[in-house]
Amino acid sequence: MPHMHLDTARITWLHTPTLNVRSAARRIGVLLFDGFWLLGPGTVVEMFQTANELSGSRAGEEPPYEVQFLSMDGGSVASSSSARIWTDRIDTRYGSGFDVLFIAGGYGAHEAALDERLLGWLRSVQTRTRAIETIGEGRLVLEAAGPVEHDGLQMNRYLGSATTDAARSAANDRNDCARSALMFIKRDLGAELARSVADRVMPGMAATWVPLPAEGGTLSVAEKIRAAARWMEANCDRPVSVADAAQVAAMSERNFLRRFKHEMQVTPSDYLLQVRLRIACNFLTETELPVDKIARRSGTGNGDRLAKIFRKRMALSPTEYRARSRVATEA
Structure with missing residues (x-):
């Protein structure tokens, strides 16, 4: 049986809507269980690791992302193809939540959806996690945990229905995970870096998945301002200048200041x-x-x-x- 040992990638922000607790990096969790599809979670790690490499953190700074593979009991977890991934055990260390939590797909999700220990942990961590992304059948695990009322939580369920074509399902997992990861990278680090990540990991897809404002031309002024506001929130534990925020909105500083005050009813500062x-x-x-x-x-x-x-x-x-x-x- 092949054995793939991937040490937890130091790929290091911990943002939680309830606590807003931050570390030096954004925490990305990938929840695995026996029988998971490998391609989707692997793409998640590759995307955020590439973002770390391309972001060029200054000396002494942590990389922008920390990605952690998790499972109920920790240790080696077998994928549907019998490749094994090393995981951290779910415990109180992860009770403070994640910036994004991905839940793997695969046939093993059916059994995972019956694991009350796992579901209990998922219910508790939902209220302290900014966004949850399910991959394929991973939606079954999240649905089994039940809804949690939480205004700040974003839940995206790619692959609304599982396909019986294994090859097509794996390809969909990879594409959906790549798009999802790029959405967060663009939010945190900007469109240009997200395009560079897409070019390296999924050559030829950057223009489609991460159009620059000049190419897309579809964002309204209000959407640009809200995107800049989200970027300011995501980076508020670091030095943030009006010039940086204006660049995110693709506006001049003077126009950005005027538009921001009109849209948000307060100045950027x-x-x-x-x-x-x-x-x-x-x-x-x-x-x-x-x-x-x-x-x-x-x-x-x-x-x-x-x-x-x-x-x-x-x-x-x-x-x-x-x-x-x-x-x-x-x-």
Whole structure:
């Protein structure tokens, strides 16, 4: 039996809609089980690993993505073709959620959909995960876990019905996973880098899957502004300039400032501050992290600056906010 050992790719943002907890990189989870289709998850890893390589992180910085293969019990998991992938065990380390969680497809999904331990973990992690992407039959696992009311959660189910043609199913898995990964890479790192990733991993598909604004010409001004706002939110733990955001929207700085204020009812700097403040509030409520560390992770610099922002906006210190929010939660 062939054995493929893929160490968990250090391919390192942890964004959760409820907690907005961030690490140095965006966390991508790929949930596997015995009998999964290999091609789809393999494409996910290849896309994000390539994005890491092409992003050219500055010295001392973490790469933008960390991808982790996961399974219920960890260790070696056999694919439908008997190739084996090494996985991390699902446990409390992953209770804080993911930026994106992919659920593998394959015939093994039918049995996985009956595993109450797995379903229980999936229910708990959904509320702390920004987006869930199912691959083929992986939708059966997510459906078995049941719906979770969560306004910030995006769920995409590619391959709405499983095909009986194994070759066609595998090809669809690869294409759908590539498009899905590129959507997130474009959101986080921009269209040009996403096109470069597509060119390297899926030659000839870049123009179709990641059209540049000049080629597509279909985005309205409002859509461009919202895309820039999402990019600002995704990168708010890093230095963000108006020039960078304007480039995402493919506008001049002056036009971007005017259009953003009209569309969002606040200036870009105020919007970014609101996002950072919300993240800091969630950190204070849900974690025991010291204020200085929260300030760094929320992009507000240091504890003194965060304290000034809190006093100006909320007439409270961060410590007072933490105490009051926990009293309210316990009440």
